Amino acid sequence: MLSTETRTVTRPAIRVDGLTKRFADRAAFEGLTFEVAAGEVFGLLGPNGAGKTTTVRVLSTLLPLTSGTAEVAGVALEAANRPEVRRRISVMPETPGLYVRLTVRDNLEFFAGLYGLSRPEAHRRIGQTLALVGLAGRADDLAGSLSKGLRQRTALARPYFPTRPYCSWTNPRRGSTRSPRRRSARSSAACEIGGPPCS
Numbered sequence: 001m002l003s004t005e006t007r008t009v010t011r012p013a014i015r016v017d018g019l020t021k022r023f024a025d026r027a028a029f030e031g032l033t034f035e036v037a038a039g040e041v042f043g044l045l046g047p048n049g050a051g052k053t054t055t056v057r058v059l060s061t062l063l064p065l066t067s068g069t070a071e072v073a074g075v076a077l078e079a080a081n082r083p084e085v086r087r088r089i090s091v092m093p094e095t096p097g098l099y100v101r102l103t104v105r106d107n108l109e110f111f112a113g114l115y116g117l118s119r120p121e122a123h124r125r126i127g128q129t130l131a132l133v134g135l136a137g138r139a140d141d142l143a144g145s146l147s148k149g150l151r152q153r154t155a156l157a158r159p160y161f162p163t164r165p166y167c168s169w170t171n172p173r174r175g176s177t178r179s180p181r182r183r184s185a186r187s188s189a190a191c192e193i194g195g196p197p198c199s
Helices: 052-059 079-088 104-114 119-132 148-156 178-190
Strands: 014-023 026-036 067-072 089-092 166-169
Touching: 014 052, 026 052, 052 067, 079 089, 104 119, 104 148
Parallel strands: 089 166
Antiparallel strands: 014 026, 014 067
């Protein structure tokens, strides 16, 4: 008698197959192939000039790919799909990119609005993420008055605004203290395609 087993197949958060990016006759990277499971913490390691940041920029739709295929957050990485990919991802660059004349809360409300969050949902999510990165007591401080480390922590709150997030951090640890790094790593490890990590 044959027995059958039902398995739930989870779509990878990122799927890359033979991805290549060239600038004229120079290859930033060639034939890149990998998969990242939902909830997995994944790192791209390599020397300077290996193409790590360029890979993130391609997967974030900031640069067009030259050849190969990729799927990000369940969406094929094609020119027509760029708006949908961007709605589902958040990129944490090395530099925070905050508006220094706005408060921490105002900065986060602005970025939450870019993702189309309603005001009540934005306030709820901002409160959660500020607690996550240890800045609940600094919400009304001007971003320009914060130290480099605290600005980095503020920026760490941004990747949790998409409702179906894929978080890509090129260098989230620079300027950040140990405890917030641990909190963000734990939350990132729990992040799956299908829901915010801190809801």
